[in-house]
Amino acid sequence: MSASDNSGHFEESQEGRYCPSCGRYVGHHSLCPYCGARVKVRVSLKVLAIISLILAVSGVIAIYFAAHSKAPTVLVEQITPEMNYARVRVVGYVVSAPYYDDISGRLSFRIVDLNWTYNEYFNTSNIIVNVYPPTSLELIRLGRIPVLGDKVEVVGTLKLRGYIAMAINYEEDLNILREAPVSVSIDEIANNWGSMIGKSVTVDGWVVEYSNYSGMLLLKIKDYYSTTQYKLSVYIPEIVYKWLGNMTDFFLGDKIEITGNIWEYRGEPELVPWNASSIVLIEKLEIMPLAEILANTSFYGEANVIVMVNVTVVGYHPTYHNIVYVTDSSTASQVTIFIDWEVWDSLGTEAKQKLNTIGFNFVTIGMCTFYKSSFEIAVYDPSWLILG
Amino acid sequence: MDVLIGLLFVILGVIVGALVSILPSVHIYNIAPIFILIAPSLGIPSSCLLFFLLGNVIGFAVINAISTIFFSAPDDTTFIVLLPAQTMLINGRGFEAAIMMGAGALIGASVLVALSPLLVLIIPVVLRVVNPHLHWILALFLFYILFSEFPKDFGIGKSKWARFKAAWRTLAAGYLTFILASVYGFIIMYGNIMPVESAYFGMLPAFIGLFAISSLIMNIFSRPKVPKQNIQRSLDATKLDLIKGGLAGISGGLFAAIVPALTGGMGSIIAGQATGQRDEAQFIISIGASRFVYYVGAFFFLFMPGFSIVRGGLANIAATVYIPQRYSEYFVAVAGIAIGSVLAFGILVLISYFLANNIHRVRYDYLSIAIIILLSVIVYSTTGLMGLFVMVVGTAIGLIPLIYGSRRLHCMAVIIFPLMLSMAGLADEFALLLGLPI
Numbered sequence: 001m002s003a004s005d006n007s008g009h010f011e012e013s014q015e016g017r018y019c020p021s022c023g024r025y026v027g028h029h030s031l032c033p034y035c036g037a038r039v040k041v042r043v044s045l046k047v048l049a050i051i052s053l054i055l056a057v058s059g060v061i062a063i064y065f066a067a068h069s070k071a072p073t074v075l076v077e078q079i080t081p082e083m084n085y086a087r088v089r090v091v092g093y094v095v096s097a098p099y100y101d102d103i104s105g106r107l108s109f110r111i112v113d114l115n116w117t118y119n120e121y122f123n124t125s126n127i128i129v130n131v132y133p134p135t136s137l138e139l140i141r142l143g144r145i146p147v148l149g150d151k152v153e154v155v156g157t158l159k160l161r162g163y164i165a166m167a168i169n170y171e172e173d174l175n176i177l178r179e180a181p182v183s184v185s186i187d188e189i190a191n192n193w194g195s196m197i198g199k200s201v202t203v204d205g206w207v208v209e210y211s212n213y214s215g216m217l218l219l220k221i222k223d224y225y226s227t228t229q230y231k232l233s234v235y236i237p238e239i240v241y242k243w244l245g246n247m248t249d250f251f252l253g254d255k256i257e258i259t260g261n262i263w264e265y266r267g268e269p270e271l272v273p274w275n276a277s278s279i280v281l282i283e284k285l286e287i288m289p290l291a292e293i294l295a296n297t298s299f300y301g302e303a304n305v306i307v308m309v310n311v312t313v314v315g316y317h318p319t320y321h322n323i324v325y326v327t328d329s330s331t332a333s334q335v336t337i338f339i340d341w342e343v344w345d346s347l348g349t350e351a352k353q354k355l356n357t358i359g360f361n362f363v364t365i366g367m368c369t370f371y372k373s374s375f376e377i378a379v380y381d382p383s384w385l386i387l388g
Numbered sequence: 389m390d391v392l393i394g395l396l397f398v399i400l401g402v403i404v405g406a407l408v409s410i411l412p413s414v415h416i417y418n419i420a421p422i423f424i425l426i427a428p429s430l431g432i433p434s435s436c437l438l439f440f441l442l443g444n445v446i447g448f449a450v451i452n453a454i455s456t457i458f459f460s461a462p463d464d465t466t467f468i469v470l471l472p473a474q475t476m477l478i479n480g481r482g483f484e485a486a487i488m489m490g491a492g493a494l495i496g497a498s499v500l501v502a503l504s505p506l507l508v509l510i511i512p513v514v515l516r517v518v519n520p521h522l523h524w525i526l527a528l529f530l531f532y533i534l535f536s537e538f539p540k541d542f543g544i545g546k547s548k549w550a551r552f553k554a555a556w557r558t559l560a561a562g563y564l565t566f567i568l569a570s571v572y573g574f575i576i577m578y579g580n581i582m583p584v585e586s587a588y589f590g591m592l593p594a595f596i597g598l599f600a601i602s603s604l605i606m607n608i609f610s611r612p613k614v615p616k617q618n619i620q621r622s623l624d625a626t627k628l629d630l631i632k633g634g635l636a637g638i639s640g641g642l643f644a645a646i647v648p649a650l651t652g653g654m655g656s657i658i659a660g661q662a663t664g665q666r667d668e669a670q671f672i673i674s675i676g677a678s679r680f681v682y683y684v685g686a687f688f689f690l691f692m693p694g695f696s697i698v699r700g701g702l703a704n705i706a707a708t709v710y711i712p713q714r715y716s717e718y719f720v721a722v723a724g725i726a727i728g729s730v731l732a733f734g735i736l737v738l739i740s741y742f743l744a745n746n747i748h749r750v751r752y753d754y755l756s757i758a759i760i761i762l763l764s765v766i767v768y769s770t771t772g773l774m775g776l777f778v779m780v781v782g783t784a785i786g787l788i789p790l791i792y793g794s795r796r797l798h799c800m801a802v803i804i805f806p807l808m809l810s811m812a813g814l815a816d817e818f819a820l821l822l823g824l825p826i
Contacts, residue, residue: 048609052787053564059781060572066774067579067824074584081708082421086587087580122708134813158587160708161698170816 071155076125077117084160090127091153093198094146097237105133111152128165129154138171140243147240148272149198149261151177181259186223189262190230193269196262203271204257204282207250208306217241224303233270234258245277253285253306253365289330297375300368307368307377313360321356336376337366343382351387362387391720394439398724399731401443406735409451412459412759416448417701418592418770424709434710441706442687442721443728449683450732453489457482458743459759460603472668477614483744484620485672490736492676495634496641497729500685504722512695518646523812525647526804533797537562540793561792566801568785573802576778578819586771588705591803593767593775597782598799600763606790607756614752617744625669633670636660637677645686645699649807652682654800684725691721
């Protein structure tokens with residue numbers, strides 16, 4: 001066995017005779033004449049072994065404690081390509097309706113920071129926030145999904161491409177920072193909405209427009225007794241009525257109360273409910289005697305009140321068959337029902353015949369209005385007519 | 389974009405990448421973000437920048453052999469070749485070792501170019517098939533790492549306890565390295581310890597500590613005397629070695645390019661075992677081929693039109709700027725790989741020749757200290773004090789297998805373990821188990 005194979009033994013028994021590094025005989029030299037290694041004063045590898053063991057274990061422990069710091073808060077403008085995969089915190093507003101794909105389980109929405117800062121490198125002020133299962137499923141189950149206009153605190157991993165995206169890993173990483181809602185009137189919103197963007201409010205009003213599009217419901221609500229007669233837009237994205245609570249059964253003419261965020265869309269205010277349960281039905285539209293309407297036509301006509309009436313046909317316009325004259329048991333007077341041309345054209349022949357048959361009884365929803373100073377009830381949608 | 393302009397940027401990228409890669413342990417992945425940031429101010433269009441970066445990777449994949457062979461400063465893909473390379477260096481064959489690795493890279497480039505019309509059809513399909521299974525593939529690799537450790541005693545202890553201790557010394561050191569590297573990697577990836585501005589460089593201090601500094605410290609302690617190098621006119625390898633080594637390297641490199649967290653070196657080891665590779669020359673050639681296919685191939689995937697395949701650190705950051713979508717760009721990239729690899733090989737020969745003629749004049753321990761200082765400066769400038777601390781801990785972990793004679797492969801758990809957990813959807817649970825803030 002050569003000296004180098006077992007240098008430890010040589011160091012102990014023949015110190016100074018063989019080089020502990022190259023194993024050659026060195027006599028009493030303190031430096032090896034062949035390899036230049038020190039022969040007497042040497043650091044044992046044992047020392048290095050012990051130091052590295054202690055340092056490795058204690059270092060990992062120290063790093064573990066260092067890892068207990070919170071993710072730093074950043075603005076959109078501060079994000080750089082080197083921050084790819086960084087875990088950061090962004091506080092800001094949700095600027096797009098969250099979209100939930102129930103097949104992949106992915107939930108996504110866009111946010112801006114509180115100052116709406118703009119990132120020059122990525123040419124955007126938006127961060128796309130993505131949440132994947134199981135976190136997305138858990139958030140849906142908890143009903144903790146933000147809506148447009150919500151102030152949120154998001155902690156996630158940045159994923160930078162030509163855009164800025166962020167993935168949320170834990171349900172605790174999405175906090176919706178909602179203030180207690182303030183009760184306001186539609187008039188107050190109409191007059192001061194600029195200062196109310198992002199505020200939580202509770203508003204009530206009558207549904208005067210109701211449109212069911214693919215992926216959203218669009219309403220207009222108004223207060224019949226308000227001075228401005230302003231119609232406030234209400235945007236209900238699919239995620240709200242499909243996944244967040246149970247939607248109350250309401251329709252045109254019903255009075256509802258909505259709690260949600262004031263946001264802006266194309267220069268106009270809009271109200272976005274927090275969830276389906278934050279839409280409360282206050283008063284269901286019911287059949288109203290014509291006499292009651294005729295007693296106050298100026299109010300009903302000017303406020304464009306939506307009414308439901310149960311009436312009997314007493315006549316129709318000789319030229320325009322979509323103009324029908326009706327009455328009911330509460331009054332001897334007759335009222336004009338104007339069926340919008342598009343609605344009339346969409347009706348079948350049988351329905352048209354029925355509406356032009358004296359004595360035919362039907363229920364309809366309509367909007368009170370004046371046409372050339374004459375009071376009438378206008379029907380603007382085929383679904384408003386219940387012909388029996 | 390003009391074809392010639394694309395090629396020009398590849399060539400320029402190769403030259404810059406090669407110059408950067410001569411510096412020991414300086415990874416092109418850590419330099420490329422600087423190019424990406426300054427490119428707009430220089431008026432370089434995003435599409436051209438991507439070709440420049442492709443050139444950088446080609447230069448790095450070929451020239452970085454120098455860092456491992458002449459300076460003993462390996463990275464996560466070359467640490468496994470350090471021992472045979474150092475042996476060759478001590479025997480005056482450093483030049484030959486460098487050329488062998490370069491030859492491997494050339495073989496890798498040739499096959500990558502030849503397969504390019506097929507790769508665009510095959511890789512997206514392979515990725516679609518493999519992606520849902522990555523977590524258990526990585527888990528298998530972790531088992532491979534653990535089970536590949538073996539006792540290195542001769543069973544000659546005087547007592548049972550002495551024999552038991554000798555048998556378990558390397559095993560225990562290996563398993564301890566594995567556990568420490570796993571936890572260490574997980575905390576770096578999921579804890580908030582690194583400055584947010586340098587998240588991209590997150591694993592840099594860990595890799596430098598685990599693989600480069602630990603080797604350099606051993607150099608300081610062992611003070612190897614590097615003899616005058618011979619300049620060989622031929623390689624100690626047969627045609628079969630080139631074919632076997634090249635094929636093992638290419639398959640390993642492709643595998644590593646597809647499976648995240650696996651590096652070319654590791655892929656090559658496994659491919660080498662699968663093909664029954666024994667010869668030293670084959671091994672070095674396979675590492676050269678594997679590294680080229682791993683680094684260049686992963687970045688090249690980004691050029692596959694219509695798929696947006698983002699694999700590897702550089703592709704991740706390049707994708708923030710531009711993702712090619714045209715076949716013309718794909719084939720310019722193919723031409724760039726062909727021309728760039730030959731250019732890089734030429735540069736490798738020149739630099740290796742220079743170093744082989746001069747390396748014996750340098751005190752290796754002083755050189756190692758200088759490299760440690762350089763690496764520390766790089767780590768500090770990119771990741772700050774915390775990065776330095778992480779590097780020191782990584783160094784300590786990286787020293788354990790070197791001192792106790794266990795396999796350095798255990799250090800790879802630093803990246804494979806956290807990624808495996810993440811892909812299996814278990815990272816959150818493990819973070820909770822460790823009590824990390826979420």
